[in-house]
Amino acid sequence: MATRPLPRFPEPDTEPFWQATKEHRLTYATCDECGKVVFFPRRHCPNCGSSRQTWHDSQGAGTIYSYSVIRQNRHPAFKDLGAYAIAYVDLDEGFRILSNIVGVADPTKDIKIGQRVRLRWEDQEGGEVSLPMFAPA
Amino acid sequence: MASAGGQRRDAAIVGIYEYPLRKVEGITPLEIKAESAKQALDDAGFKWSDVDAIYDAGDGGGAGGLGIAEYFGWQPNVIDTTAVGGSSYEFQASHALRDIAAGKARVALLTYGSTSRMNAVAIGTGGRTSAGPPSPVGNMEDSWGMTLIANYALVAQRHMYQYGTTSEQLAEISVATRHHAMRNPQAVRAMDDLGFVDTGELTVQDVVESRMVADPLHLLDSCMISDGGGAVVIASADAARGAKKKPVWLIGSGEATRYPTNDRDITRSAAEQSGPVAFGEAGVRPDEIDIAMIYDSFTITVLTILEDLGFCKKGEGGQFVQGGRLRYDTGSLPLNTDGGGLSSNHPGMRGIFLLIEAARQLRGESTSQVKDAKLALAHGNGGMLGSRHSGGTIILARD
Numbered sequence: 001m002a003t004r005p006l007p008r009f010p011e012p013d014t015e016p017f018w019q020a021t022k023e024h025r026l027t028y029a030t031c032d033e034c035g036k037v038v039f040f041p042r043r044h045c046p047n048c049g050s051s052r053q054t055w056h057d058s059q060g061a062g063t064i065y066s067y068s069v070i071r072q073n074r075h076p077a078f079k080d081l082g083a084y085a086i087a088y089v090d091l092d093e094g095f096r097i098l099s100n101i102v103g104v105a106d107p108t109k110d111i112k113i114g115q116r117v118r119l120r121w122e123d124q125e126g127g128e129v130s131l132p133m134f135a136p137a
Numbered sequence: 138m139a140s141a142g143g144q145r146r147d148a149a150i151v152g153i154y155e156y157p158l159r160k161v162e163g164i165t166p167l168e169i170k171a172e173s174a175k176q177a178l179d180d181a182g183f184k185w186s187d188v189d190a191i192y193d194a195g196d197g198g199g200a201g202g203l204g205i206a207e208y209f210g211w212q213p214n215v216i217d218t219t220a221v222g223g224s225s226y227e228f229q230a231s232h233a234l235r236d237i238a239a240g241k242a243r244v245a246l247l248t249y250g251s252t253s254r255m256n257a258v259a260i261g262t263g264g265r266t267s268a269g270p271p272s273p274v275g276n277m278e279d280s281w282g283m284t285l286i287a288n289y290a291l292v293a294q295r296h297m298y299q300y301g302t303t304s305e306q307l308a309e310i311s312v313a314t315r316h317h318a319m320r321n322p323q324a325v326r327a328m329d330d331l332g333f334v335d336t337g338e339l340t341v342q343d344v345v346e347s348r349m350v351a352d353p354l355h356l357l358d359s360c361m362i363s364d365g366g367g368a369v370v371i372a373s374a375d376a377a378r379g380a381k382k383k384p385v386w387l388i389g390s391g392e393a394t395r396y397p398t399n400d401r402d403i404t405r406s407a408a409e410q411s412g413p414v415a416f417g418e419a420g421v422r423p424d425e426i427d428i429a430m431i432y433d434s435f436t437i438t439v440l441t442i443l444e445d446l447g448f449c450k451k452g453e454g455g456q457f458v459q460g461g462r463l464r465y466d467t468g469s470l471p472l473n474t475d476g477g478g479l480s481s482n483h484p485g486m487r488g489i490f491l492l493i494e495a496a497r498q499l500r501g502e503s504t505s506q507v508k509d510a511k512l513a514l515a516h517g518n519g520g521m522l523g524s525r526h527s528g529g530t531i532i533l534a535r536d
Binding site: 004005006007008009010011013014017018037039040041042046065066067068069070071073075077078081084086087088090094095096097098099100108113114131 | 270271272273274275276277278279280281282283284287290291292293294295298348349350351352353354397398399400401403523
């Protein structure tokens, strides 16, 4: 199976996030001025415009906000997966991430909105980044 | 600002044309745009040289407004390159209304052309979501195998969870739209040309039993991919006096965008912002609308937007679309009377057809004519409902 599309660089806003994945750390930033979570990562706080922020490690625990099961994808990187689930996951620290739900026998039956999930890393070839995915807790 | 009984009478649609074929060969998007422009100007009874304002979403490789003025052969006073996805035409109509009312333009032209089907553009399939150079959003979203329909399915899934909406309720939208398509010869031909397996009337059962593509959306919850295009001519009140047909006035407009945040309710769309602005400006209420043209990339798009525009309470869209409410003849809110993107025409960006059919209805020219139609609404959705999208609302009226 072909490699999945991976983040591309140089891309300074998301570079720290993806660097941390190599160490299996899921990270997010908070704004030093107004305290709001900054995610997707970018240098300027979308709430107040400040560029002073602090990065934190997430515990990797969250809840499924919504999901869908793609029954078939002809793209080379996904065609061998059969049916797979994409989801918005709300991490307990207050940020929402798009990812896949893995570790279920039947994604069309075993996934629910509101389900508690836990981080599971999928390392990518060449060790460039690791992809954060989620499995039932 | 001109008005009639408090309603604006600044600018009107005076010419329309929908390119008839949904499967084309040997013609480019630019040629579709030019042909549609000529036909729409003829429909208005205007000359090619009357156009003094152009609006272009950059479709068909026309290099947006810079290349398109040259291709068409105009030197307009307004060059507007608004490109926000499928709703671009509602945004452009809003800008044409503004520009004409400000005296900057007299005869505005909107055009669309696409050979998405011919180019086998994978509008809905997977792979990298982002094109172009690396971007923050691309880096966060490209790796998960998101498809276009899955993006909308995320909304449908959450809508079902929050409000108890069912697949059967969503299916009512496909059923009503197909019923209207069956009365539109161009739509009937389209379904045939595009190789639809089922080209007759649909039942709710047909829709929910069609192949599941991305849970909970089925094949028959989804729009077609066609070729096609069209044009709309919008003129000042003064220029409209010289047009062949009765003017279809633009009396209100609104624009908005919504996108993923860390706590956004994805069942709420940009329509909740653009709608009230348009209705407020028009001075009309949703229950006064005789015909609604709502972007139907998927059934969930229509359901969500109906709620957000205020036709019913948030979360009650499922009940609202049941019981034949959307039918052109017996329903209280006729919807997508041309057959929609679901069963008539969707070359990738459908917004211009919403304006065209709304104008047909107010002229009395629709193939599923609503009796005495006086007020119409066109709401376009651009981008993807489950992530970043735009909403453009236009309210139209006739004298």
